[in-house]
Amino acid sequence: xxxxxxxxxxxxxxxxxxxxxxxxxxxxxxxxxxxxxxxxxxxxxxxxxxxxxxxxxxxxxxxxxxxxxxxxxxxxxxxxxxxxxxxxxxxxxxxxxxxxxxxxxxxxxxxxxxxxxxxxxxxxxxxxxxxxxxxxxxxxxxxxxxxxxxxxxxxxxxx
Amino acid sequence: xxxxxxxxxxxxxxxxxxxxxxxxxxxxxxxxxxxxxxxxxxxxxxxxxxxxxxxxxxxxxxxxxxxxxxxxxxxxxxxxxxxxxxxxxxxxxxxxxxxxxxxxxxxxxxxxxxxxxxxxxxxxxxxxxxxxxxxxxxxxxxxxxxxxxxxxxxxxxxxxxxxxxxxxxxxxxxxxxxxxxxxxxxxxxxxxxxxxxxxxxxxxxxxxxxxxxxxxxxxxxxxxxxxxxxxxxxxxxxxxxxxxxxxxxxxxxxxxxxxxxxxxxxxxxxxxxxxxxxxxxxxxxxxxxxxxxxxxxxxxxxxxxxxxxxxxxxxxxxxxxxxxxxxxxxxxxxxxxxxxxxxxxxxxxxxxxxxxxxxxxxxxxxxxxxxxxxxxxxxxxxxxxxxxxxxxxxxxxxxxxxxxxxxxxxxxxxxxxxxxxxxxxxxxxxxxxxxxxxxxxxxxxxxxxxxxxxxxxxxxxxxxxxxxxxxxxxxxxxxxxxxxxxxxxxxxxxxxxxxxxxxxxxxxxxxxxxxxxxxxxxxxxxxxxxxxxxxxxxxxxxxxxxxxxxxxxxxxxxxxxxxxxxxxxxxxxxxxxxxxxxxxxxxxxxxxxxxxxxxxxxxxxxxxxxxxxxxxxxxxxxxxxxxxxxxxxxxxxxxxxxxxxxxxxxxxxxxxxxxxxxxxxxxxxxxxxxxxxxxxxxxxxxxxxxxxxxxxxxxxxxxxxxxx
Numbered sequence: 001x002x003x004x005x006x007x008x009x010x011x012x013x014x015x016x017x018x019x020x021x022x023x024x025x026x027x028x029x030x031x032x033x034x035x036x037x038x039x040x041x042x043x044x045x046x047x048x049x050x051x052x053x054x055x056x057x058x059x060x061x062x063x064x065x066x067x068x069x070x071x072x073x074x075x076x077x078x079x080x081x082x083x084x085x086x087x088x089x090x091x092x093x094x095x096x097x098x099x100x101x102x103x104x105x106x107x108x109x110x111x112x113x114x115x116x117x118x119x120x121x122x123x124x125x126x127x128x129x130x131x132x133x134x135x136x137x138x139x140x141x142x143x144x145x146x147x148x149x150x151x152x153x154x155x156x157x158x159x
Numbered sequence: 160x161x162x163x164x165x166x167x168x169x170x171x172x173x174x175x176x177x178x179x180x181x182x183x184x185x186x187x188x189x190x191x192x193x194x195x196x197x198x199x200x201x202x203x204x205x206x207x208x209x210x211x212x213x214x215x216x217x218x219x220x221x222x223x224x225x226x227x228x229x230x231x232x233x234x235x236x237x238x239x240x241x242x243x244x245x246x247x248x249x250x251x252x253x254x255x256x257x258x259x260x261x262x263x264x265x266x267x268x269x270x271x272x273x274x275x276x277x278x279x280x281x282x283x284x285x286x287x288x289x290x291x292x293x294x295x296x297x298x299x300x301x302x303x304x305x306x307x308x309x310x311x312x313x314x315x316x317x318x319x320x321x322x323x324x325x326x327x328x329x330x331x332x333x334x335x336x337x338x339x340x341x342x343x344x345x346x347x348x349x350x351x352x353x354x355x356x357x358x359x360x361x362x363x364x365x366x367x368x369x370x371x372x373x374x375x376x377x378x379x380x381x382x383x384x385x386x387x388x389x390x391x392x393x394x395x396x397x398x399x400x401x402x403x404x405x406x407x408x409x410x411x412x413x414x415x416x417x418x419x420x421x422x423x424x425x426x427x428x429x430x431x432x433x434x435x436x437x438x439x440x441x442x443x444x445x446x447x448x449x450x451x452x453x454x455x456x457x458x459x460x461x462x463x464x465x466x467x468x469x470x471x472x473x474x475x476x477x478x479x480x481x482x483x484x485x486x487x488x489x490x491x492x493x494x495x496x497x498x499x500x501x502x503x504x505x506x507x508x509x510x511x512x513x514x515x516x517x518x519x520x521x522x523x524x525x526x527x528x529x530x531x532x533x534x535x536x537x538x539x540x541x542x543x544x545x546x547x548x549x550x551x552x553x554x555x556x557x558x559x560x561x562x563x564x565x566x567x568x569x570x571x572x573x574x575x576x577x578x579x580x581x582x583x584x585x586x587x588x589x590x591x592x593x594x595x596x597x598x599x600x601x602x603x604x605x606x607x608x609x610x611x612x613x614x615x616x617x618x619x620x621x622x623x624x625x626x627x628x629x630x631x632x633x634x635x636x637x638x639x640x641x642x643x644x645x646x647x648x649x650x651x652x653x654x655x656x657x658x659x660x661x662x663x664x665x666x667x668x669x670x671x672x673x674x675x676x677x678x679x680x681x682x683x684x685x686x687x688x689x690x691x692x693x694x695x696x697x698x699x700x701x702x703x704x705x706x707x708x709x710x711x712x713x714x715x716x717x718x719x720x721x722x723x724x725x726x727x728x729x730x731x732x733x734x735x736x737x738x739x740x741x742x743x744x745x746x747x748x749x750x751x752x753x754x755x756x757x758x759x760x761x762x763x764x765x766x767x768x769x770x771x772x773x774x775x776x777x778x779x780x781x782x783x784x785x786x787x788x789x790x791x792x793x794x795x796x797x798x799x800x801x802x803x804x805x806x807x808x809x810x811x812x813x814x815x816x817x818x819x820x821x822x823x824x825x826x827x828x829x830x831x832x833x834x835x836x837x838x839x840x841x842x843x844x845x846x847x848x849x850x851x852x853x854x855x856x857x858x859x860x861x862x863x864x865x866x867x
Contacts, residue, residue: 037733046752056742122755
């Protein structure tokens with residue numbers, strides 16, 4: 001992506017810690033929230049800013065086009081909403097009566113989660129794998145091939 | 160030629176065309192076979208006319224009906240050919256070029272032949288399709304050769320142990336026991352270690368054999384699977400319409416699996432058994448021909464008996480599996496239809512239906528178990544009898560000092576290992592038949608020619624302007640003429656709506672425009688070029704299709720949107736989704752554009768799926784757009800959303816839209832009313848309303864429905 005056109009917009013964090021947007025026309029939208037268009041395949045680009053009523057106000061193709069300090073405010077707000085742990089090491093996958101239990105190390109620390117069916121492990125192409133657990137949390141393996149050998153072997157039984 | 164009489168009873172008749180005359184024989188019962196002759200010069204025309212399930216051949220002369228014959232639709236093709244020949248001959252005669260050398264053209268075919276190709280699955284000779292399998296193994300002939308050598312070696316290795324035992328008994332054990340001569344005890348160690356080595360050798364060779372053979376089997380079946388699927392993808396839509404999806408799936412998945420099993424297990428086992436038989440026979444004869452004859456003599460008889468028993472069992476097992484599939488079909492019927500069952504409070508009836516099916520299984524299995532429990536030990540008994548004969552003859556020979564105890568031991572070992580294999584050998588015929596049936600079912604798919612053939616010298620095209628012209632287009636499906644002559648020219652960028660009752664031929668016409676089918680007569684021209692001469696792939700790249708039932712593949716939404724253009728950028732994908740009014744609902748999904756949809760994915764509503772399929776068509780930016788009932792499956796509110804999405808899509812493209820909801824067609828430049836394969840009316844909405852024809856009537860009916 002070439003150097004993005006700077007956008008004439010501003011993000012402000014209001015007193016309640018909520019995000020507000022001042023758009024190109026200077027109109028202020030309170031309590032907006034950012035949402036990623038491609039949360040699993042292109043998580044750093046394509047951010048939609050949604051109004052309180054979940055209507056899209058605008059869509060930012062590249063957050064780098066937002067001038068500082070607004071960009072930091074936006075990215076911080078995004079970071080607060082966005083929770084897709086990236087699995088780095090698979091320690092154990094235990095088969096249970098109704099699914100399996102995964103013991104993993106993610107970029108957000110060690111955790112254990114339960115997966116219901118094999119369908120909860122979805123390949124997204126290019127070696128990317130997303131695992132949806134019982135609580136509907138998504139875990140991402142960005143590239144199966146770059147996992148360590150032991151983790152890969154454990155994964156092989158399920159995918 | 161004809162197979163019905165005037166009263167539509169099955170009766171054979173014959174119409175024969177010679178260069179100057181037309182003859183008719185009719186087998187009118189036993190007494191008077193009738194025979195009529197006409198001179199071709201006195202005749203006018205021979206016409207085919209459909210009359211329900213049967214067809215009438217009408218002979219005209221002097222503007223009157225001279226004769227009429229009836230045939231069943233099975234001989235339609237034959238009749239068509241005959242009529243064509245008749246016309247050709249008639250023209251020749253008319254042009255005074257009465258070809259004296261044309262000779263008699265007799266058309267006489269037994270209709271049985273036409274049907275013969277149909278249900279031959281049961282009694283195909285198993286050899287042919289299985290031999291054809293070999294052609295699939297050709298790329299791995301080296302591996303194949305290795306596999307065969309290993310098989311031979313491993314079977315030969317199995318022969319060593321009994322041979323050693325023979326010497327062990329004669330040279331060591333017997334002398335040891337009788338203590339008549341001095342025995343070297345170390346000989347025992349030699350023989351024991353020899354036996355151990357033989358065992359290890361057999362193990363190693365068997366391992367290699369199994370590995371290599373499984374490898375070959377996997378490669379051959381994988382190639383079959385791939386080729387069958389590739390071939391399927393090239394077949395025309397008509398083929399898929401005729402076949403059940405489940406049947407095609409099972410051909411590619413389970414039939415190839417059967418073949419793999421056959422090659423890697425059944426066939427190799429059989430091959431080993433045969434080899435073993437030959438080796439055993441050679442060894443036995445070389446030791447003692449007399450005893451060999453006694454030992455091997457009963458083998459064919461026992462083999463035949465085992466075969467008979469197995470045959471008997473197979474019938475029972477087949478009945479059991481049929482009963483099982485009946486039960487499955489009850490389940491497959493009831494569980495998806497559970498809403499209907501409950502709505503009509505018919506649970507009890509379904510329970511009863513299930514009970515009957517279950518009882519049937521129960522009874523069949525009981526019967527099978529009865530036979531099975533009797534016959535399986537029976538096989539054992541037969542082989543034991545075979546062994547007994549060897550023992551008897553052997554004991555007698557030992558008593559008469561013609562052979563040693565060691566030789567007898569060797570014989571018994573050879574023969575018993577041989578009889579052990581008898582049971583598995585007897586299974587071979589069954590597995591061979593099954594494999595042959597599987598191979599036949601696969602080749603059956605592979606042998607279907609694509610009905611829309613790929614022309615070798617087809618014209619490569621880039622982007623089309625989008626002019627479509629139907630010129631005297633006719634289309635016949637079986638005996639039914641669906642399109643009966645359509646002339647229509649659609650200008651580039653024009654939107655044309657096809658209106659008409661169901662079964663009028665609207666979808667067929669669209670399928671012809673897409674070249675899913677080829678026209679029977681006439682031509683479809685695109686940008687002035689005959690469609691048949693254009694490269695199909697090039698042409699379809701210019702085509703966008705939105706169907707009544709939008710199909711989403713298993714994958715993410717982004718992947719589904721980019722289906723027709725895999726290299727689309729994310730910006731293009733998002734833009735297309737926005738234009739199709741799909742962006743907002745996509746953003747509400749948990750993973751937005753990365754959400755999984757399709758059979759195993761997230762459930763989307765009909766309208767949402769439709770908007771995704773519209774975005775998909777938008778993304779390829781087609782020159783020609785086909786909308787086949789794109790809005791008929793959704794509610795009015797959703798229709799409005801889809802309508803807005805469609806308005807985007809239609810702009811600047813040649814569009815053919817089929818719709819029952821006339822509202823979808825309000826932007827159409829022209830409306831074409833089609834009835835019974837013909838164009839009834841053409842005009843704008845207003846014009847057609849004023850002429851108060853079919854369209855006006857349809858419109859009136861629509862309005863009434865909407866107002867109540």
